[in-house]
Amino acid sequence: MRILAHSIALAFAGSLVPHAAQADDDMQKVIVTAQSRAQSAQEVPISMEVVTARDIQNLGARNLGDLTGYLPGLQVDATQATQPVFGIRGVQAGDFGIGTDTPVGIYVDGVYTGKTGGALMNFIDIQRVEVLKGPQGTLFGRNSAAGAISVVTNEPDAEFDAAGHIKVGDYGRANLDAMLNVPLGDSTAARLVFVRASSDGWVRNASTGSRTAGDNSWATRLAVKQKLGDAALVLSWEHEQLRQHGWPAFGVVKDTSLPMAGYTGVYDAAYVANFSDPRKAALENDIDGGESRNFDGVTLRADIPLGGVTLRSITAYRTFSSRNLTDNDGTARVDFMLATQDQKKAYNWQQEFKLSGSNDRLDWVAGLSFYDNRERQRSSAIVNTATLDSISLMQGGGADFANLFAGLGMAGVPGVDGNSVFSWQEDNYATLRTRAASVYGDLIWRLAPETRLTTGLRWSRDRKQMQWYVPGRQSAALDALLNTYGPAAGIDASALPANVIFAAAGPLAATPVNASHSWSDWSPRLVLDHKLTPDLLLFASLSRGYQAGGFNVFTPPNPASSDPRERDPSFSPEKMTNLELGFKLYAPSLRATLNGSLFAYRFKNLQDVKLGGSSAIPTYNIINSDQKAKGLDLDGRIRITPRLTAFAGLEFIDQTYQRFATSDTSGATLNLSGQPVGTPFFNGMAGINTNWEALNGRMSATLQGSYHSKSRCNDDTRALQCLNSPAFSTGTAGSKADLRLGWDTANGKFGIGLLVNNLFDKRYVYNLDGQTKAFGLPYASVTAPRTIAVELRGSL
Template sequence: MKTHRTVIAASLAAAFFVPPAWAADDIQSVVVTAQSRKQLVQDVPMTMQVVTAKDIASIGAKDLADLNGYIPGLTVDATEPTQPSFGIRGVNAGDFGIATDSPVGIYVDGVYTGKTGGALMNFIDVQRIEVVKGPQGTLFGRNSAAGAISIATNEPGKELDANAHVKLGKFGRANADVMLNFPITDTLATRLVVVRSGSEGWVDNTYTGKKSGGDKDWATRLSVRKDFDAAKLVFAWEHENMEQYGRPAFGVIKNPALPLGGYRGVYDAAYTANFVNPFDAPLANDEPGTEGRMFDGTTLRFEAPLAGMTFNSTTAYRRFQTHNLTDNDGGARADLHLTTQDAKHARSFQQEFKLSGKTDQLDWIAGLSFYHNNEHQDAGAYITTGTIDTLSQFAGGDPNFAMLFGGLAAAGLPGISPNTQYTWDETHYSDVRTKSASIYGDTIWHLTPTTNATVGLRYTRDDKSMRWYVPGRVSPQLDDFLNRFGPLAGVNAATFPSNVVFSTAAQLASSPVSREKNWTDWSPRLVLDHKLDKNTLLFTSLSRGYQAGGFNIFTPPNPASATNAGKDPSFEPEKMTNFEVGTKMVLPALNATVNASLFAYKFKNLQDIQLYSVGTIPTYNVISSDQKAHGLDVDGRIRLSPRVTLFGGFEYIDQTYTRYQRLDASGNVTLDLGGQPVGTPRLTAMGGVNVNWEMADGRASVNFQGTHATGTRCNSDKAALSCLSTAKLQTGTAKSKFDLRVGWDSPTARYGVAVIVNNVFDQRYIESLGGQTEQYGAPYAYLTPPRAIGVEFRASM
């Protein structure tokens, strides 16, 4: 077994990126802080999974999205990394607005990252990742109703250390990183890490002649640690700059007579028979798009003994700017053209004070937490006059612009025809200010030497203020044309509406409109655990999590609305109540560990924003639902010999809606999914093998691992596109993926080489089919990437 220092030196180079903790030989000795205390993972009465730097390296992961499938029950959608979505045990939200929060909290060194631009970052000097399932309202606070992901980074050490790593691979993959740990004095040390990653992309955009599906970013982290006898002070600064093309969108409608010639508002067999297989069709996005992020963050952590207790302070400041310009029609047709822009900038400040102590009977913590966040969002919809004509015809109207242009051409106006296109840009501006404060306590009572009872409680108050502003369209060329030549046909620029996509919002917020609201919550947890023997832990828990309330950024308040949601676009907090019973076992005779837990939960007021039509034009609307689920989590590993370790895990879940209703503009129910499946696959599983042996005076290793998820569970809403099966394509199918790492390390582990193959068997799937043009019969698909092969080289002191 290598020492901890050697493991970190050898694996940090993978961009902190081998067998997973799920495969590590010494998993029972991993120390975690999920309960705000340092404990061995096998002693923590919670369902959790730990990922180490070595694990990350085994699949060449650069961020949380690359771990998809390897933590059963955790899903990360990073199709657009500035708008990620996280889910645990089937609970996630697809909302990208700034006025809502995520039910899964992401924390880096105890600092909440939010849900948008700062949530999905490159792995930089990561020591471990703790994925805690179930409500964590007491320990982690707001916005961890479904669970929490806690990322711990390495602190500066007292020994001089350095390493470097390079990865080259298919599709122009070129990653590199370097780490330097430098002790300045016996009590002062600094640590610098620089990471760069990038690829050209895995598909050719035939419209632009450029690659798509690539990534490009670089990041750095500088940290300083100062020791004062028993106290320590750690300062860290992080920076990341990402700039890449937008994600590829594959249109499945290639017949120019469609959708107008065949779509009637229903995806029936006759219409879906026209879909082409996106794997067989070339990518042709007329808007290649760009996605970028500029992020800076500072964190100051202080720890010191205080009158027999321990005092901790964490102070953090974060700011970022993001932009995401994307093709949202999946093709290059002017009559369907839709490009969207999502731009955000945010500043947040966090402060937490924590006091903890231990006695023979008690192990307790108490704390205060404050969070302030100011965020601005520009949501742009960029269409053409051809798109407007298409929408008009779907609503039973005429192609007004084509008729106007054709009539003027017939009257002798040169340079104009029915096919002439002018741009039409609309932007929806939103501002949100959030203030949150909480006080909490959590105590472990040692009832007997083998039995503990834990009681925790957190009180939270959230204040949010929201501002909407939707000015008129920006279409200078069109307006100039209409004002100059429109009078020949009896029209001018003012004849046409100021907005089409954001028409309702523009009528309500042509000048800024604001609202404020606050919410409070008590989040408790009760845990009972018992050591049956030194190798077997039994536990049961009852807990509740809380996600702050918010606003629908696309729906300003409308006092004349027929629905309460229209009059008041705020919505109540989301809450999950979860019951769990489980066990953690170490089996020395088999060199094995096994962990299992049964769970059941009820989730109330899950908020999701979806695009659908409540009138003639599709708009974004908040869907509030209640859900329930029960299931089983199991993970384990067995060391067959000093050279061979098997590992695996799975989650089974049965998740259904107890309440889900979609309303039209008059408040009438148009869709009711109560009692139907949410869509979460019943089973997600992972497994693999790690083999190592001596070779060429060093050590060779092979890590082969894979993931599997059963198909999407269909309901009456998803059946149309998410569970589609035609002669040409299938969606919602079961998915599998396998990864391989073959490596060799020198005798001292100071240098090494490895080959990593992601998606070994080149298994490809339609990740999703729909998009914003789904509403008028022209959906597009996102596809999983093909097999990728890379070679890694590393060296360390």
């Protein structure tokens, strides 16, 4: 039995990044608050991962996006900081509209962040990150139907402390962070943190000469902790500013005779043979794009003992404004110019009261929470008259604007001819107010010394009030031309269409229209766990998650429609039912941990976004699907010698659609029921961490790598997301390795390090898509190249 246990520990040795650099062998000492209680990670009957500050340092991670691949089951698309996408076990939603939520809840110090402007922030003085898989409504709160990510920061403490860290690298990388912790008396302490991150970017836009794919932000946080006897208050303020170029859109069609000369509406072998490899071709975007964000947050937390129970109150206020300008055609061509801009402004407050207590037989938590969010969004489509002519020609029409301008030029209008181009912009405005309240309780019953039964229940109520407004297009220069010279030729500017891109929504929301809807839900949780031995925990859980319904910002209500779904365009809440069987093994004699979980879930009404609709250019529309999955999670670590640790983790998952029927960009019905969603069947990681004495200090090395199998194709993704062209392929298996070499003084106060991300310079093409794919001009994203940086840190 001992030999078998040792073999298993070696086969799945180590944990993911979270445990790779754990200084203490005893994993029992990793304390988490995943169940709203301070517990050892190995005692929590939930499939979860824990990332420590040391792990973040070893990986050189700036935010949650840098953990992708090293936490199997977690997906974070951080290519756009103001529009991130989070997923757990294949469940994710890419909608950036304010009318929907995300199935993965992001919490910072217990405060819900939302899904866009405040969700993906730089790590600032992080203590740990907890990633919990499966529904977490009774423990964390709203919109954690598929899982939750809890970020915990360091609090002020009674000891003076100061630390700094500098990192410089290629592509203009320059990072700085500093921390100062100061006691202000016997019962008061303050902690101030500053973080700065910037880089020029790893690709140059040949059309503008600017570098892009870089980052540029700074952030600060000030926290003050006051002890009042056994009670404690923590008041914190955080601020972030972000100003950076947008993510590059790599066009794959370089032949300017295309798509007019060869695209027939199908990506067949003859057409994709014209594609160029975006990893080798020049980036040509007519705009650089850009992202900006201003964020402020204030939080007051109070922990007050009340006899045998403890009251925790969290009061939080958050506000942000963001802007995201993106090249949406992947070219510098005038005749297919398309850019989109997304602007948001939001502010919300949250209040939670939580009571907790325990005795010999019962450990309980109960709470009440409120949430009020107000948000505005302006979605802009920026094109020109040449683009509209190109679309018209591809749809069987004529070059109406070119013909108009040619006629005006022949009539003697100065400065105008058939090659003239005028800008054209359309805007979609949306406002949303969300109010939510919930009551919850979670009880751990000690049925026997080694057996516990956990029961949890959460009641939630959400109400959303939405307003749409789609005014007529903006084309000041074109209107001025036609208003000046048009009457003589019998042309009236008002005769032009008010909207072409938002043609479906425009007539319905030419003046502001409103809709509202409310939803409520009971979400239960049931867990049975048993200590088979003092070091082996077995558990089984059945839980249900809930996420409120919502609205599509591009689909206003149509009161005159005979279809009730058009009169009330809201969609139903998401609900997930999750079954889990797992174990957590801690083997002191082997200096190893091994955790595993078999899971199966059904997810109903997943709200995702898909390009489609009846407008000239496809717009983003919300589609609902039912999905199911089954799979296996494994992670662990083993300390092979006192100076050598191995760690690994993996996930197998089989995820398919139970129900998916919608229309594609051509209007044809697309039914994917029974087909794969696309999540790779396997993803895993492994690595080693070692250290040795040298140069009157300690050297350390961490090498870790991740791998995922190829994407699983369906009828919708097979053409582009699973492409196999002569130039390149998409949806392929992928791998990535990272290396850190470091030296620290014997007392650990100072150190230097070398970080190499993407050690073997693996480059992949992904997300071959975009709004212009409907016309034969898709564009792609490309993974970043190898980067090298040197860091210096010190502390007092």
